[in-house]
Amino acid sequence: MALCTKKRPPAGIMTVPKEMPEKWSRAGVPPAWSRKKPSWGTEEERRARANDREYNEKFQYASNCIKTSKYNIVTFLPVNLFEQFQEVANTYFLFLLILQLIPQISSLSWFTTIVPLVLVLTITAVKDATDDYFRHKSDNQVNNRQSQVLISGILQQEQWMNVCVGDIIKLENNQFVAADLLLLSSSEPHGLCYIETAELDGETNMKVRQAIPVTSELGDINKLAKFDGEVICEPPNNKLDKFSGTLYWKENKFPLSNQNMLLRGCVLRNTEWCFGLVIFAGPDTKLMQNSGRTKFKRTSIDRLMNTLVLWIFGFLVCMGVILAIGNAIWEYEVGARFQVYLPWDEAVDSAFFSGFLSFWSYIIILNTVVPISLYVSVEVIRLGHSYFINWDKKMYCVKRRTPAEARTTTLNEELGQVEYIFSDKTGTLTQNIMVFNKCSIYGRSYGDVFDVLGHKAELGERPEPIDFSFNPLADKKFLFWDPSLLEAVKVGDPHTHEFFRLLSLCHTVMSEEKNEGELYYKAQSPDEGALVTAARNFGFVFRSRTPKTITVHEMGKAITYQLLAILDFNNIRKRMSVIVRNPEGKIRLYCKGADTILLERLHPSNQELLNTTTDHLNEYAGDGLRTLVLAYKDLEEEYYEEWAERRLRASLAQDSREDRLASVYDEVENDMMLLGATAIEDKLQQGVPETIALLTLANIKIWVLTGDKQETAVNIGYSCKMLTDDMTEVFIVTGHTVLEVREELRKAREKMMESSRTVGNGFSYQEKLDSSKLTSVLEAIAGEYALVINGHSLAHALEADMELEFLETACACKAVICCRVTPLQKAQVVELVKKYKKAVTLAIGDGANDVSMIKTAHIGVGISGQEGIQAVLASDYSFSQFKFLQRLLLVHGRWSYLRMCKFLCYFFYKNFAFTMVHFWFGFFCGFSAQTVYDQYFITLYNIVYTSLPVLAMGVFDQDVPEQRSMEYPKLYEPGQLNLLFNKREFFICIAQGIYTSVLMFFIPYGVFAEATRDDGTQLADYQSFAVTVATSLVIVVSVQIGLDTGYWTAINHFFIWGSLAVYFAILFAMHSKGLFEMFPNQFRFVGNAQNTLAQPTVWFTIVLTTVVCIMPVVAFRFLKLDLKPELSDTVRYTQLVRKKQKAQHRCMRRVGRTGSRRSGYAFSHQEGFGELIMSGKNMRLSSLALSSFTTRSSSSWIETLRRKKSDSASSPSGGADKPLKG
């Protein structure tokens, strides 16, 4: 434990872990540790010697212990208080408290400040303590995991935290890897071992790691105990797919690469056991290095609020100075001569000094312009909104039994301001489930579903799927609707048989048969699994494989093929082949691959078939399916022998082995015979296209950032309607060098500008334009464009000198897709938009590879899906379906924003109205910092009399019902444009507050100046004045909150009326005889309420003040509503009208809706909305918008796409060991 590096996560407000992470992953808590450097400076290289703890200890590497907690029982109070007082607001109030203890200054009792302050500190401390308790719990859970460590020749159980660099540990199947290990040996042949990296990079498929040959023999403990190799490698870093190091052993050097490493966070699969040497431990592991620094997220409203608070503070100081000067002058002119009756305090010897003291006194009494309750109330409101998100039944996924969860409670209103959404693809837009959907076999297409009348059936009206009961080995979950394919198989169509035979042979799937007939396939990619499963159901069951054979049940008959060669998939080849010898001894090559590649390698005799198949391929691609072309080739025995010989030689070559092998493969995969094509549906999550369409209508730009291939990404882009054929052009950037990328971006921009420029090309864009000009030109672009950019191009595009160009090009496009991007790049893209666009960004993803982007964006959303929980832990909001995003943003986000803005406006208003009265009074009380109100009123005004109504509004208010905000996505726009609360709105509130305060003081002043009571006694005494002003104030702000509240639930009624009632109750209680008799010096207002409030004059004053304060507001609001209504007002108004004329209206609406289909109204901008709604035609915008998406002309878009692709630089590289995916 001693070596545990100290880690100080930033003080987050209300980051409440809802549940303990079950897996060990720690991404949920802020892992912003500072790594303890070895004493001799920055680590430049790492040396670790196996089985030699003494040697390794010299370097003081971090141990495997992780500490994320902040406090222990002893340090909690001081550390927590210290942290809390680092908050400016808290320190400020502490400072005020100290000021109040100085009698010469104290213009208010100390409890007016200390009560709220203690309240706030306590709440925060309790919350921090709870958070930290959970961190301790999860730390302990992770640190106390058991692992088997080889210590002095014996395997011993050790806790994870005691594992050191240089230890050899043993892992068993399905165990988590405890640290970053160098794989030494495993139970599998050749030191192979399989791992799942879902927690690390989000990919669910299995990966293979291999020990280097020399160590793979170290299978037993004795040999391992003697192993004393030393590894020298790179220092800890966050690159997940790179590792370089050297093993020195027995005077030999062995290069090490990422292929030999097992990283912390992986799970061992299909491998009985393996041994590994710990290289990086604890905070040095790649996983921990990768989880990045969590920045404490603040919303833009937060930042604005902080600025405003600073301004207000400045304003406060100004008022203080003015009043202090006033005081000095007054004391000099009047006070000095008034000393007969009121001598100066002992310490005060001059008017100047008195002014100085009065400055501080005024700072104390005017501090209520920024009350501490502001911060608490904001937190409470956000907490309420978070609960509403958690409680939302419409965001509850029945299938996974997961409700939506607001994991942080600080960002809610920002959800109403999102302008850019960055989405992951796999698992977010798609379900990561591949379904064998259609196929084309020898020129005939299968898979379309027809209903009784012979029309293509839509989803939902499908007949029963076909029955595979003839096949005992069939997978029950596989569904297919076209019976003609089964017919073809049953009648023994040779092409169909060959088609499925290929699918059952040409793959790298492993099978597992737990019981007879219970087959489980383990596929590297879900595509492959889908294909092999399809073959299985159609009677070609892949049963088992050995390194040399493949056993297939063909129509119930077991046949074993001899496996001669696997020509594996890679990104350049984009195909894979197997060469098998069937029981008859014939050798055949089966190949499947991307159409672009395979169609060029067919035998010329296939021309006719090729044409029909291409048509089918286009059709499939048009449906957004992922296609593969299948082909075979018969090989002569001699030719094969000779080829195999060449292959062997190539594989043994020392240099450029890859290239040589590729060319050998190339040679044999030629002149093939076309069999057909498959179409796999990458199943979209429910409601994805609709959600995207709706969000687009709400003016939110959606960028897809995926690690997937370009083709797949583009495919998905089309199937979820991000890309459409209506788009003017889809730009594809695939350049490999800086120059290429720059050129491609430039071309894209030029094209966009050309088309938007109607009048000639007056000036040239060849030379570099300054960015501002560029933006202005690009923002006015008319057509719809999309940009697809590849990972390696993106790397160049994100460089400092090109990022602006890239950003501007991308932002001018309607849709942006980045493919093959690394987690880091995802974050960089988000950062780029954040930096230059000043827009609110939201990142949504489900895998660990999305964590960086989720953390970078203003708002991170995690899909709680299948791929681990890292993304969820790092996220601010999580739910299980992409489609919930529309509800989160358009309903919850919009309401949160609206409520928060209304809350802030009102809050600043009420406190200015409350506090500024003191300022005016200052001119009439010798600037002596005498308060207008009773001290209890000052204490309770913010926390009792006015807090609940505004909280109720902040939590419950709604302007339009939730259905409307989905129907009119334009309602989302005020949030993006920041219209509801900005500096202008703030000044309006302040002005209203000051106006109110002026009336609040001067109307009673006018009345009281010479008034007497109805019994002739004095009316204008200080206490009556205080009660009158306070009562009018409470009534005015209550009426004002009533005006502001748009949605009067029972709770609002209760709070507003309740607050007034409580005010009068407390007033009378405070002025009662009982309290006075107990504490005569504390309750001086005895009898005041009943005396004052019995006076008609006082009530005339209160009524006058209230009406004069409120009526102008009503007038302004009415005129604004009438002359410049917001969309939300119009929607509300329409609703009101509709309610009144129900029956008549309903039939009119129906007419209106049928008519609206013809118009293209949905895309017109905001103007005209109001009119339309007023007209009662009420079209449902969302459905309208969608209707325009549903029909896409089946043009040959894929042709265009392909042409463009061949124009630009060819196939992408990088990530060479990626498995086959579609």
Place this chain on the structure above:
Amino acid sequence: MAWSATSPGANQPDNTAFTQQRLPAWQPLLSAGIVLPLFFCVGLAFIGLGLGLYYTSNGIKELEYDYTGDPGTGNCSVCAAAGERVAPPPANCTCQWCFSLSELFQGPVFLYYELSNFYQNNRRYVVSRDDAQLSGLASALRHPTNECAPYQRSPAGVPIAPCGAIANSLFNDSFKLLHQRLPGGAYVEVPLDRTGIAWWTDYHVKFHNPEPINGSLKLAFYGTAKPPNWPRPAYDLSPDPNNTGFVNQDFVVWMRTAALPTFRKLYARIRHGNYSAGLPRGAYCVNITYNYPVLAFDGHKRLIFSSISWMGGKNPFLGVAYLTFGSLCIVTGFVMLVVYIRHQDENGEDEDE
């Protein structure tokens, strides 16, 4: 934290109107049908009230005399000048204000004194009192609060009762009203009712004398000093045991500090004998015992006779304010009506549909 308690049982959120934000609610909208009538109603109501208030206030009579004694303004200037030099001023410097009424001054008539430029609302002044002491607590009597400083203890260290600047600056001019019924006739003293000029609660609840010892208030006050400006100690303020010490009505009235630097306090009510209906016509003189210096800080002292109505004394401000704002409401109402109709016309076709 209650956080984890949000997902009970099967994680499924409760389907209640509250959790699903479907609470029934009233959604008011500032529509023309509400706002325009509101403005006209408020306008009319205010004008009506304003007229009532205005005439009521106008019906109230006031008679006012500034007896500060600025040099050369009547006979009080002698006293004022004398007071300038010595504080406290020489006892019983008197001056006179004479006036005549040609008709009945409708009663009941109240006599006020008004001080201006006197900052009873200064913070240091306001806090300079000990309500515990004034409520008769024996412990507080001997240990006045620190806020009374510098009138907490006498230079000899004896606690002052009543302590503090407010008490010390007690207004101590006194007035005697004389009436000459017939020209040349004798002046008769008009009875001034000096009781009941303080708030009932102040007199009965807030202010109490310390428990008399052996029936003697003087003994109860034993061991305390009088405020420096007072000519005699508190228990000697009046021979009437119910009007002396802390419950002296003048003292109680004074201790109810004013909100504004210009204030009037009730001195007496005229309601006894022949004067219950008011002051009959005739000549009057007020004999003023001038003790209280105000010239030093440009203060002014006034004497006021005033009658009263259901809404208190003369108060033109309320009436005028009501009238003005009522008219403004009506005008705004018309402006809004015009704007509304204009705007409706523009959208006329849509509305008809």
